[in-house]
Amino acid sequence: MKPSRRDFIKITSAGAGASVLASPIYNWATGSVETDRTNRSEEYTRTPTYCEICFWKCAGWAYTNDNGEIWKLEGNLEDPHCNGRLCPRGTGGIGMYYDTDRLKTPFIRKTIDGKQKFVEASWDEALDMVADNLKNIAEKYGPECTALFTHGSGGKFFGDLLKAFGSTNITAPSFAQCRGPRETAFLATYGEIIASPERTDIRDTRCLVLIGSHIGENMHNGQVQEMSDAIDKGATIITVDPRFSTAASKSKYWLPIKPSTDLALLLAWINVIINESWYDEEYVERYTYGFEPLKSHVQQYSPEWAYGITTIKPNVIRETAREMASAAPAVIVHPGRHVTWYGDDTQRLRAVAILNALLGSWGRRGGFYYPDRKTLPSYPHPEFPEPERTWRDAHPGKYNLALEVVSNDICDSTIPAPDRECNFKAWIVNGTNLIFTLPDRKRTLEAIQNLEFMVVIDTMPMEITGYADVILPECTYLERYDYCRTDQHREASIALRMPAAEPKYNSKPAWWIVKKLASKMGLEEYFKWKDIEELLDWQFKQVGTSLTEMKKIGIKKFPRPYDDMYFREGEDIPFNTNTGKIELYSTELAAEGFDPLPVYKAHEEPPAGYYRLNYGRSPAHTFSRTANNPNLTDLMDENLLWVNPKVASEWQLDNGQPVWLENQDGIISEFPIKVRITERIRWDSVYMVHGFGHANKKLSRAYGKGASDSELITRVLVDPIMGGTGMRGNFVTFRLEKPEGKEVES
């Protein structure tokens, strides 16, 4: 059955939970004093958790008062991710729990009198609908035609469910919209990925080079802390950014590069370091492959050549190269995190990887350390079925070097194409607002229209919920157990998250939802644990601890069995590459038909009257996820458009003036954004913080606040190597008058 057009529905029902509004808060946005949260108390209990506001997942404690209300969140002193200090988002994570705009009860889409509506449903009703639809679609097309998009801890349970169901099409935007090119580039070079938290030894570095990475504005907690430690120790910071970022202001050298030319600078640095013999000869000789081809390849990339492209003076390029070399091997040319910019991102990150190899920083103190990690065994279950197809079968031979499922490719393969037999028919979306996360919104919506079924599991009425057939309200991280955190670090550790309070409203944790769904789908044999406590306790006991102990300590560390965080002098290291060496010349890229050494290619520049749209992070927010958090909107409730004074005077813009933005494809921002005139940005680009400009009125604090960069990112520069979506090739101009059909909310 072809579904009717999928209208975006705003949840209009008051929601079953409306009568149980607990602890309403002072609403600054509306100016109404509801009641103040006065939860501080002399007596308190503290419960271990790890943060869900971003992927850094800092371990901490939730303090509850004698009424069982959450008072505050603090970091766990033992946690290497945060060292007892949560970031502003983690500290303000409490707002996610208290947000009265939360999803409160399950909803299902129904057509009543020809009009599509969301109707409140019981959990049983909603889960039956999910199970029936997924089963029907599996019967018709195979279980592989269901995909899971996830970003967050609950996703692991949904992933298990999908694997038991017979599909491995599990994707997170954190690969193809974020760090994917970095992982593919480092794997091609070193045979290992960077992973998270990054294995950068910033604490002990003598020189930190940031290329578009704005640590301090991105609050990747441990990195911010270590950068501060490095400043204390007198490390040199070199920041390459067209914008005078916070990090740039802490730097000895700020290189105000012309946007999109970073690869030219990197190649010129490689040229100088080789030609001046400033590279680590012994390291290069012992560990690397392809030095001679690299040397002849970069002869064309002199600092003088790069000057004309990057606008960075040749003497500055040489001086900064010398700074790096004199600090080596305690130097980090930082691989960044959100690196999907121009579509040649894997090649740019290859240049970063090569530069680090020449400086001998990989495997060295103050460079890149070898992380350790404790993995917990899975609770015993039958082997997952082998799927007949995977996402790769939709486009044979494409993105062979993608290490994870490419989210945008799932989107593409949902839109029917004549040359493809199988299209995705159902999406499960957990904790990721795809409308804001994926670029090219029109294409995302086209894909959604072609779905036969979509279930969204979230804590908030994000835009994606409006397109769902079933909405399931997940409780926040402060109200639930999840799988334990097992991320890498200098020392392996595991961290527990357990509920600090009962779930508010009619919301449920992911593990409960999945266990229920599994039994409705006939997959209960894969989930034999009675409840999450039994599951976690079993896992903990495999590594010598227990749930009882973990509840007391929150985090357990496992000392490294060997002293192998750095290479020992003269040690021979087998690298997991084709040649067993660090591949300056990539045999893997060559085999796939890509440039084995990075080649500079110019990117399109903005036409007259247009400015490159750059976007980034604020320390107060994580993407669009926090845009409605009452504590965090109190710090920042809208994004501003950074405009250089020269540009402002040309357009006669005033500080605080709301403007609409129109991109090269004629797309106009839904809402206006206020101008911030500042010397901190170049005249050829504008900048805004990502995650604002929400169009769902149910997000009462976020609705209409600022503009959304994602809706203006309609030109996507796809990285042919790993499928990443380059998003910095969009140009915008100002619309000073209210365009027809647009709202004035900002």
Place this chain on the structure above:
Amino acid sequence: MRYAMAVDTKKCVGCADCVVACQTENNVPIGYCRDWIVENTAGTYPQLELEIRSERCNHCANSPCVRCCPTGASHYEDGGIVLVTGEDCIGCGACIASCPYDARYPHPEGYVDKCTFCIHRVTNGQKPACVEVCPTKCLYFGDLDDPESEVAQILKKRKYKTLIPEAGTDPQLYFLT
């Protein structure tokens, strides 16, 4: 005893964690704050400088707010911490007008509120919430009369300034430059 705080502007990234931690620790209503961030940019592209400061009550040794308070609600505690006793405050706002640092705000419950240096924590041997949470460790707190305290040590080592020294308030919030 003389409590003081030093803020390292070379490390502060202006993330406002100090603001959120203070709000939750002290139940400051959303929409108000006892500490805040100031960013000053100087120069023209690309010759630029940026100073970021985490600011709060200066706990002045010569406080205009204490002097002008008609009820004695604003007063000094041991160690020079300037406090407001909510019950004694009539909300006249004289202290708000007198403070050169704009450090006080009218609490919706009808009294004037401000930074307390987290006296409830300090008397328990803890540091103020903002100091304890700061990811860049740019806040130093302690007793200036104790030469071994970290605030005394850092002020001995580093150059610093105070804000609006010409007001003669003898502020106890120092900014490392």
